Amino acid sequence: MPSELVDLLFDKQYPPAQAWREYLELTQSECAEKLGMSQPAYLKLEASEKPTKATRTKLATALGINEEQLDC
Template sequence: MIDYQVIKRKGKPVFALVDFDEFAEFLEDMEDVLAYDKAKANSDGIRVPGDVVRKVIDEGKSLIQAWREYKGLTQADLAARIGIKQSAVARLETKGRKLRSSTKEKVAKALNIDFRLFED
């Protein structure tokens, strides 16, 4: 809470005196709020957890493998959800492999994520 003093003229508030450091901190907080509101308004609603990003960037894993591991699934688990063999999931997880839209949709549904997360 900001400490302030109100200056009145004819019984009506006309100025507020605030410690400058507190005022500067308040302005910075308001800039953060405005930046958040702007980002939220321009958002498509799709979010990628930091753990998934780290698996892809730091560990060099494919998006499918990163999401599967993030969801706590084995290749066999994912295969069962999609209706394919575990070896097919291993091939899908090959980094750099191009997938058909229908495959992306099946994998996304099995992982309960938005298929747009697999868009190039």
């Protein structure tokens, strides 16, 4: 795991989806567009503390990562 990502997860205590998005230098709007939803709707998905499997799948798709990478 890249040190920049670790810093976002543990030092800044970002939720995994937000940490990955920022590490990948994507905006919420870019991720929302990939999923065909509004930015506020994407923000709710990203902020989920215990996302469902469906939510995790959506987040991973938007970020271009595997679902397992959200297990931080």
